[in-house]
Amino acid sequence: MKVLIISANTLPAAPSGPAYIAGAALAAGHTVEVFEALFAQDLVSELEKKINNFNPEVVAISIRIVHGFIIDEQAEYGTTHLDLRVRVKEIVDCVRSVSDAYIVLGGPGFNYYGPDWLEYLNLDYGIRGEAEVSFPLYLQKLEAGEDLSNVPGCISRQNGKFFKAPRELIDNLDATPFPAYELFDLQKYFDLGISPAIVTKRGCEFNCTYCPYSDLEGKRYRLKSPQRVVDEIKHIYSIERPNIVMFCDNNFNVPNSHAFAICEEIIDRTLDIIWGSGTIKPLEVTEDVCRLFKDSGCGYLGLSVESASPRMLKQMQRGCTVEDIEGALSSLSKSDISFGVSLMFGAPGETPETIAETLSVIDRYQVPAGVWVTIGICLWTSHQKVLEDARADGQLDNSTDLFNVANYVSPDLSKDYMTELVESLSEKENYTVQVNQLHAR
Secondary structure, eight states, X not given: OEEEEEEOOOSSOOOHHHHHHHHHHHHTTOEEEEEEGGGOSSHHHHXXXXXXXXXXXXXXXXXXXXXXXXXXXXXXXXXXXXXXXXHHHHHHHHHHHHOOOEEEEESHHHHTOHHHHHHHHTOOXXXXXXXXXHHHHHHHHHHHTOOOTTSTTEEEEETTEEEEOOOOOOSOGGGSOOOOGGGSOHHHHHHTTOOOEEOOEEOOOOOOXXXXXXXXXXXXXXXXXXXXXXXXXXXXXXXXOXXXXXXXXXXXXXXXXXXXHHHHHHHHTTOOOOEEEEEEOSSSOOHHHHHHHHHTTEEEEEEEEEOOOHXXXXXXXXXXXXXXXXXXXXXXXXXXXXXXXXXXXXXXXXXXXXXXXXXXXXXXSOOTTOEEEEESEEOOOTTOTHXXXXXXXXXXXXXXXXXXXXXXXXXTSOHHHHHHHHHHHHHSTTEEEEESOOSOO
């Protein structure tokens, strides 16, 4: 079948999901082309032209997120909220206007709001979860005229009601096809500072209250072999040499034996590559570990600190201690690796005192790539444990529709204090502040 995969994302990010799904469709024998909405100057006319030239039988739309926030110095508190649903609707309306192709939805933004998206867009079908197997199965069944409602992870509308088929987790990730980055214009991403990204594993053993991944991907780690990971990196380099290849896992360095084995595989093959990770856990990040990372080509690491208050680390169930964080910051500061730090303020139990504790730790170190501070916890899926606190604090009730954006801030943080905090953080060198919500409402 002729399959057009549309990356509906409008915020700067690698098209890793669409690339993996495109690779799976190619491996199943289909003809595949891609369209990146991020680069469109005139979305409708450019997409119409693409569809008319290619004439796809199936259009798969990958939705990254539902709502986004961007730094905007002209906006109140320096942050602007974006409703990204409007862009997706524009894409769907355009496809419908020029094509009779089957439309199927997917992507992480669809995972959490499947029925909401289908209702909003007046569509009947989408696939949740890991689609490297389920998407080719959908195409096979569609081509054969078979029942689509039992494809793993699918949500289908039948007689006005939505039905969900159970998701299936892929055990052997080595057996999945390579991401088809050859279909994408990588130079356009490079020009925007976007690097191609790959997955080295799935699963998460942690229970962070604001994060759904351990529920969605399972607590058991499913690992790609180091050989396979490095082969994927080489595949990208064979298409076009990037400035850096990013590992887009949650917590690349957990389990650490897997991360070490990938580094050693790169070294053993004497490859001239540069890699990075946007999220590493502050666990066992020693000087020796940093040396191994650097020797294998590490060019950037994002240290997910979120809080350095003992009380908040326990409250957020982060699975690390202040000592772990200080050890990681110290080791990274002594390395030649460029690294950044992420902080998250406003979780349940947060007070001015716990924020002061966090900043007192971070401010003892030089962070070359900067500190990114998020204020306010996005409530974006029922899989987040923080929803219980949001309901208990009266910031969320049963009538609140997460699909229409909801956030949480600890009620112990007053508006006056938070306003002063945003101003003081914005004046700090190398700090970026994103305000999802300023104070409890």
